[in-house]
Amino acid sequence: MSALRLGTVLATGVLVGCVIYWGWPAKPARAASLKPDGERHAAPDFALKDADGKTVRLSDYKGKVVLLDFWATYCGPCKIEIPWFMDFERKHKDQGFSVLGVSMDDDGWDAVKPFVNDVGINYRIMVGNDSTADMFGGIEALPTTFLIDRDGKIAAVHVGLTSKSDFENAIEQLLQTPAHSAGGAGRVSLPAELVGAR
């Protein structure tokens, strides 16, 4: 686009207009449904700091059902879901369930800590970054919520605002499923003498 010269009769003039066009293709929120066992892949293991500066690793939660929520303080749909997740944490924490929240706020703890305190979030919150998002295949939209089974595998992914009942049903289903013994947290190692090893 070429520049326009201003006429001398004008006290003000229009320079040049440029069109800025943006947007993302609209993606419908996915309905909640659990992937069959054989289609689940291991969730990437991350190491992020929580609000107390302690390192949180997803692998620390093997054997538990985990709801992993990518969110941000500027995200309205995320803020609808957070109270639900607080309810789930309260209701199911003694059944081997945990909610983990990863904030994608560019301003980091400066934005996140006041919000967490205002709302009284009762689960662990970490601040993520592009690397964290890349580990999970790129997080394009917020909220993006993963349901991870007791074996550390991704059982469901929800992109966008999803209904509370959909989450609840999926969580209850996952809680009813024990960890698999092969390579999972359910494995029991017997002392050598009891299995006849020499």
Place this chain on the structure above:
Amino acid sequence: MKRGVSAEAKIAVSVQPGFHVNSNTPSDAYLIPLKLTWVPDGALEPGAVVFPKPQMEKYEFSDKPLSVFTGDFELTAKFKVPASASQGPGIMLGKLRYQACNNNSCFPPKTVEVRLSYQVQ
């Protein structure tokens, strides 16, 4: 444009249907406002940016209406051409930062470059 005068640039913006961006005066402190800033180039002195009147829209995920822009709108960027400005062509670089959502998701804030070509006479 002549030295020693004021000038304006109209910047046309278009938001895809189904999406909205926060206005320059969002209704919540946590929301990221639409913001246009310029990199001074020594020729033009950036002045105020005039935004259109935002729309107040109610969305499913919000208790109260949000101050947003949707569809097509224009920003007006004001400049002053100092008397000491060098004659000839130039490009004013700007950054437009925005944060968009649709009805059920929000997207990270983005910054796009704005390039304004001008000629000082």
